[in-house]
Amino acid sequence: MYFYTIIPQAKLPRNLAFGYTYCSEKILQRGDLVKIEFRRQTVLGLILRQADVTSATPGLKEIQSQEGSLPSYLVDLVEWLGAYYLTSPSFVWQMISPSLPARPRPIKFDSAHGLGVDYLKLKVTALALPLIKKILDQREPRIDQINSLNLSTAARFITYIKSIEQTKKRGQSAILITPTVEQLAVLVKYFPPDWGNSVLIVSGDLYTNKNKYWNTWQKILTSQEPLVILGTRSAIFAPLPNLGLIIIDHAQSIDHKQYDQNPRYDARHVAEKISELTGCQLKLFCEGLYF
Secondary structure, eight states: OEEEEEEOSOOOOTTSOSOEEEEESSOOOTTEEEEEEETTEEEEEEEEEEOOOSSOOTTOOBOOEEEEEOOHHHHHHHHHHHHHTTSOHHHHHHHHSOOOOSSOOOOOOOSOTTOOSOGGGOOOOTTHHHHHHHHHHOOOSSEEEEEOTTSOHHHHHHHHHHHHHHHHHTTOEEEEEOSSHHHHHHHHTTSOGGGGGGEEEESHHHHTOHHHHHHHHHHHHHOSSOOEEEESGGGGGOOOTTEEEEEETTTTOGGGBOOSSSSOOBHHHHHHHHHHHHOOEEEEEESSOOO
16 A cells, blocks of 8 residues: 555645645556545545555545646646745645536537637738847747837737747647736637647636536646647646746736735746746746836
8 A cells, every 4th residue: 555645625724734645556656636535525636745654544545546647847836836825735736726527528629719810911010020030039038028019919919829839849838828808819819720729718717617627627638739728817827748838918917916816826926937847938028027
């Protein structure tokens, strides 16, 4: 029998246990996702480490099943978020992951997602072209603040799409975050239709449908092909295994920070930490300087 320290999905006060010990006959790894019983509910647990237990403790519960694995950088991120925002890791884990549906039902992913407006028809000035080329050619610094005051909306959209296209060609996925749902709705229309099911929308509406949220999260987690995640601030937690690029639109906007509930995270700070953990590029498009 093997013993593991697991973070359950639960809103626990910070002063309670960091993790809980469960047992299994299988050898499991840090980052494995498991189905467990916690406080008379079946929840998704995240394995942190093998527990230092030499013999079975009376009443110790067994892991019910394995449900996949989380990318290693996200396990590190859960721990960092708990420490940085002074909240329990279990609370963080509940915030960034879907609850287990009672009866998972497969869904058909909409390949349109509002795509179809030809971005090649976007008009940019001759003055913007050298700036767009410079942004696309630049590989350093890894975290780059780009003053977008001299970029029109059309120029910004073209830069985003071309940057993501370069990332997809390297076999990596990308996240693009906008401050509001309204801005997201405009941006989505300009993504190439032939990207189809590789483009997923992650915003507030997704979380209201428990089954759709679970299926979308699983698709992101298990995809063998590069994906493009478009969304508002919570999209920063999309569990992409091979993340190559994060773009934050209007990085100066206060809407990238969560104010209405704990933990009050800032998607820009989280993106910087993810870039540090993964080595992915982070491009912050700001109308002025963002600090």
